[in-house]
Amino acid sequence: MIAIIGGGKMGEALLAGLLATGHEPSGVLVTEPDPARSEALRQRYGVAAVSSAESADRADALILAVKPQDMVDLLDQLDGAIGPDTLVISIAAGITTSLLEKHLSGEVAVVRAMPNTPALVGRGMTAVAGGAHTSADQLDHAESLLRSVGEVVRVAERHMDTVTAISGSGPAYFYFIAETMIEAGVAMGMTREAAKKLVTQTIGGAAAMLDDPGAHPVVLREAVTSPGGTTAAAVRELERHSVRTAFTDAIEAARERSRELSEG
Numbered sequence: 001m002i003a004i005i006g007g008g009k010m011g012e013a014l015l016a017g018l019l020a021t022g023h024e025p026s027g028v029l030v031t032e033p034d035p036a037r038s039e040a041l042r043q044r045y046g047v048a049a050v051s052s053a054e055s056a057d058r059a060d061a062l063i064l065a066v067k068p069q070d071m072v073d074l075l076d077q078l079d080g081a082i083g084p085d086t087l088v089i090s091i092a093a094g095i096t097t098s099l100l101e102k103h104l105s106g107e108v109a110v111v112r113a114m115p116n117t118p119a120l121v122g123r124g125m126t127a128v129a130g131g132a133h134t135s136a137d138q139l140d141h142a143e144s145l146l147r148s149v150g151e152v153v154r155v156a157e158r159h160m161d162t163v164t165a166i167s168g169s170g171p172a173y174f175y176f177i178a179e180t181m182i183e184a185g186v187a188m189g190m191t192r193e194a195a196k197k198l199v200t201q202t203i204g205g206a207a208a209m210l211d212d213p214g215a216h217p218v219v220l221r222e223a224v225t226s227p228g229g230t231t232a233a234a235v236r237e238l239e240r241h242s243v244r245t246a247f248t249d250a251i252e253a254a255r256e257r258s259r260e261l262s263e264g
């Protein structure tokens, strides 16, 4: 039995992914405090909506999908109710395996995972790191659960704040660029619908080219940049506005915030 505690955006994405990849609704529980939301999830997916105590009691894998700020309260609520063989997977930004272990008595197997919102369409990128009492089989199990919403990589836990800043928050950076490009197209007289189509297909096409193992972003960018052409003029403006520095600073700020979240 798998239980998802926190039926918000990411909890629902994981729930939908698990069901889409062959898990039966009868094998998944959800715990969500908002009664309307809880009922909506129950109706939409046919899973049982139960209390956190019941989730802890019945599940052998518990996925904690609450906000980092709610995590300590939740752990204190779950402490003592989690069986010795239960695997606890947290997807909360910044919450370390040692913080999870500190608030759960006994040698609980914990996994820190960082997915992203493309999980909603089965194209997520998740990184996982195991805790001090987590066996290789338990990490495999966590990986196979999270694979239901996309690709999974294993990283050393010291990289998890960086992962959070790159792939966890990353979709928002691309939406920021997309929004800017669409608005530029509109300002130049295109319809918003046409501009969105151009931008969406361009992002998808660029990502597909970059996905080739031999591809390098600098080489791909050079192929677009004709001497004396339009791209060179655009890139010169990006450099003039220090967009590279702005992006690097943004990613560093996200990593710093992830670190702070573990401090409460």
Ligand SMILES: NC(=O)C1=CN([C@@H]2O[C@H](COP(=O)(O)OP(=O)(O)OC[C@H]3O[C@@H](n4cnc5c(N)ncnc54)[C@H](OP(=O)(O)O)[C@@H]3O)[C@@H](O)[C@H]2O)C=CC1
Pocket (backbone or CB within 6 Å): 005, 006, 007, 008, 009, 010, 011, 031, 032, 033, 034, 037, 052, 065, 066, 067, 068, 070, 073, 074, 091, 092, 093, 114, 115, 116, 117, 168
């Ligand atoms: N959004 C994203 O792109 C990503 C988010 N994450 C992480 O996933 C977690 C969830 O994020 P997201 O889904 O966006 O947030 P949401 O706010 O959409 O979901 C969190 C849900 O947890 C519920 N909740 C709060 N306390 C409890 C509790 N004690 N027991 C059960 N449920 C509870 C909340 O209910 P209520 O609103 O009523 O309090 C809410 O429905 C966060 O820790 C975040 O860091 C990770 C990767 C990407």
Ligand SMILES: O=C(O)[C@@H]1CCC=N1
Pocket (backbone or CB within 6 Å): 093, 164, 168, 169
């Ligand atoms: O913004 C956040 O804190 C969460 C974690 C990664 C993406 N969204």
